[in-house]
Amino acid sequence: MNPGMKLLLVMLIALEISFTQSLTVNVILIVVSFAYILTQHVSMKALFGIIFWPLFPAVGLFVSQWLYGSAGIHFAWILFTRIYAYVFLGATFTLTSSITDLSLTLEQDFHLPSKFAYGVLAAFNLMPKIVEEIQIIKTSALMRGEALHFWSPKLYFKSILSSIQWSQNLAEAMTSHGFVEDYERTHYKVIRITALDWTLFIVLFAIVQVLLFFIRY
Amino acid sequence: MDNKSQATGGKKQSQWTLRNIILIALIAIFTGIIFWGAGFLYTGLTVALTPFGMAPFANDLLMGLWCMAGPLTGFIIRTFGSAFLGEFLGAAVEVFLGGQWGAGAFISGLVQGIASELGFTLTAYKRYDWFGLNASIFTTVVVTFAWDMIRNGYDKFGLPLLLGLFVTRYISTFIFAGVLTKMIVKLLDRSKAINL
Numbered sequence: 001m002n003p004g005m006k007l008l009l010v011m012l013i014a015l016e017i018s019f020t021q022s023l024t025v026n027v028i029l030i031v032v033s034f035a036y037i038l039t040q041h042v043s044m045k046a047l048f049g050i051i052f053w054p055l056f057p058a059v060g061l062f063v064s065q066w067l068y069g070s071a072g073i074h075f076a077w078i079l080f081t082r083i084y085a086y087v088f089l090g091a092t093f094t095l096t097s098s099i100t101d102l103s104l105t106l107e108q109d110f111h112l113p114s115k116f117a118y119g120v121l122a123a124f125n126l127m128p129k130i131v132e133e134i135q136i137i138k139t140s141a142l143m144r145g146e147a148l149h150f151w152s153p154k155l156y157f158k159s160i161l162s163s164i165q166w167s168q169n170l171a172e173a174m175t176s177h178g179f180v181e182d183y184e185r186t187h188y189k190v191i192r193i194t195a196l197d198w199t200l201f202i203v204l205f206a207i208v209q210v211l212l213f214f215i216r217y
Numbered sequence: 218m219d220n221k222s223q224a225t226g227g228k229k230q231s232q233w234t235l236r237n238i239i240l241i242a243l244i245a246i247f248t249g250i251i252f253w254g255a256g257f258l259y260t261g262l263t264v265a266l267t268p269f270g271m272a273p274f275a276n277d278l279l280m281g282l283w284c285m286a287g288p289l290t291g292f293i294i295r296t297f298g299s300a301f302l303g304e305f306l307g308a309a310v311e312v313f314l315g316g317q318w319g320a321g322a323f324i325s326g327l328v329q330g331i332a333s334e335l336g337f338t339l340t341a342y343k344r345y346d347w348f349g350l351n352a353s354i355f356t357t358v359v360v361t362f363a364w365d366m367i368r369n370g371y372d373k374f375g376l377p378l379l380l381g382l383f384v385t386r387y388i389s390t391f392i393f394a395g396v397l398t399k400m401i402v403k404l405l406d407r408s409k410a411i412n413l
Contacts, residue, residue, distance in 0.1 A: 007323075014320040018368045050319070053260075057318075060263045060272025061369060067270035069373040079370050083321070090319025094312055115235045120306065123242030124313070130246050134254075150255045150282065151393075153400035156248065160293070160401070161410055163243035171236035181235050 002197040003097040004105040009201055010089045013208055017085055023074065024215045025208070026081035033088035042095045050091050058083040099124055105191045115181045122170050133162055232296035241290045245303045248286045249310030255282065273369065277386040280361065281393030283308075283325075287333030288353045288394045292402050293411065295345055300337055300353065304330035325364075332360035333394070347399065354395050358387050 017026060037047070058080045065076035100121060107117035137158045141148045148155040262275035290303025308326025311318065318325065336353025344352070362383055366372040371379060405411055 010320050011323055014324055018324070054319070056260050056263045056267075057272070057276075060267045060275065063267050064270040064272050065370055065373060068375065068378055069370060070375070071370070071373040075370060075373060082368075086321035086324075087319030090312060090321065090323070093320070099313065115233070115238055119235050119238035120242045123239050123246060126243070127246060127250075127310075127313075130243070131250055134247065134250060150251050151397065153397060153404055155251065156289070156397075156401045157404040157408075159247035159251070160244055160289075160405060161408070163240055163247060164411055167236050167240035167243055170239050171234075174235065179235070 001200055002105055002109070002191065002193050003093070003102045004110055005193060005197050005201050006093050006097060007102065009204060010093045012205065014086050014089055016208065016212065017082060020212050021075065021078050022212060022215050022217065023078050023081060024217055025211050026078065026085045028211060029085045029208075030081060030088050033085075033092050036092050037088070037095060040096050046091075046095055050087050050095075054083050054087045101191065104187070104189060105193070107185075108187060108191055109193050113182070114179075114185055118174065118179065119171075122174065123167075126166065126170075134159065137162075232294055232299070237294050237299075238302075241294055241299055241303050242306050244290050244293065245286045245306035246310050248289065249307040250314070252282055252285075252307075253311060253314050255279075273365075273371070273382055274385055276365070276369070277382045278389050280358075280386045281389035281391065281395075284329050284333060284357050284361065284390055284394050285398060287330060287357070288336075288350060288398045289401065291333060291337050291353065292345060292350070292398065293405070295342060297338070297342060298334065301330035301334040304333050321368075325361075328364045329357065329361055332357040335360065350395055350399060354387075354390050357394060358383070358390050362386060 013029065017029065037050075061083065062076045062080040065071070065079055066073055069075060103112075103117040103121040106112040107114050134155075137155060138148050141154070146154075259275055259279055262278065263272050266272045266275055284304065286307030287300040287304030291300030293299075305326040308322045308329065312320075312322045333353050333356065335356040336351075337349065339352050339356065340349045343349075362371070371382065374382070
């Protein structure tokens with residue numbers, strides 16, 4: 001499925017189950033998403049991650065609602081499954097789609113101005129370097145006997161200085177590769193929203209509506 | 218290197234240049250990764266508070282940290298939408314790093330983005346000072362709290378617990394999105410690295 005459509009669908013459903021209170025539908029969404037993820041050959045580590053880490057907020061919410069909530073244990077279970085539904089729905093997108101394809105389709109099919117699509121993409125591609133840079137900033141501060149934590153203004157200050165420099169470099173590099181802002185572009189890799197994408201989107205969305213309408217428990 | 222070439226020349230010129238978009242995205246990613254490193258804190262707090270049924274406090278204690286990218290980018294690139302984009306991208310980073318929220322982080326990012334942008338909108342993008350920052354803090358706390366009433370079922374709690382959570386969130390947001398942001402902006406201002 002087209003990554004843009006997939007993201008839109010996932011977000012719409014996630015938004016909807018934030019307002020509705022159906023335990024059964026939450027469980028159905030979790031099971032279907034999980035089955036879909038299993039067909040996509042994702043690593044065991046990623047699979048373990050999406051099952052294990054949400055356990056903390058889910059159990060936390062469950063217990064507090066159970067002890068102090070006025071709506072009883074059924075509502076506590078709804079919140080518990082809601083967290084997992086968010087994560088598994090999200091994983092159907094994040095574990096299977098590339099951010100490059102997403103920005104390409106956002107530009108070509110969703111009419112996002114190209115400077116946003118490529119600018120943000122360029123920044124996201126630097127993510128591994130950013131992780132490294134934060135380590136460098138922390139280490140060089142340590143060499144001066146200064147420990148930087150997430151509450152130290154200096155850590156952010158130095159990060160922003162790097163951002164300013166890198167953004168300038170990246171923008172210039174893109175310009176020198178022929179990128180012109182606010183100008184119609186041709187594409188090497190064309191991504192279209194096909195009839196199949198539309199059908200899948202509408203059918204899946206409709207099914208969720210029907211389920212939410214009929215299953216209230 | 219010429220770091221001052223921000224598009225601030227003509228007042229009417231759009232701030233949305235390729236460079237500024239990349240800058241907002243980079244700042245959002247930097248802050249997103251720094252918070253991600255503090256993720257153990259959230260998990261640890263949640264584990265410690267769960268037996269008492271107080272786990273939502275972990276969420277509210279750290280809320281300010283998660284809502285920092287918005288005011289920060291809003292302050293550096295002074296135009297409509299920059300706080301929103303910064304906050305939203307900051308949340309998106311967590312999704313791609315494999316945070317524990319999944320699609321929920323995208324939606325939280327949308328809500329938090331609108332919330333912190335609203336503060337700058339209320340001051341008509343003219344007050345880039347302590348007052349403007351506080352307006353953004355106020356809208357962030359109110360909007361995100363209203364969202365948690367729905368999403369995390371806060372509306373089912375009694376008034377004392379609700380008040381406790383609200384005050385906790387306000388203090389956290391005030392410290393991280395307020396005091397810390399102000400200190401960072403001050404450092405930037407002093408360094409003359411950017412025309413604020």
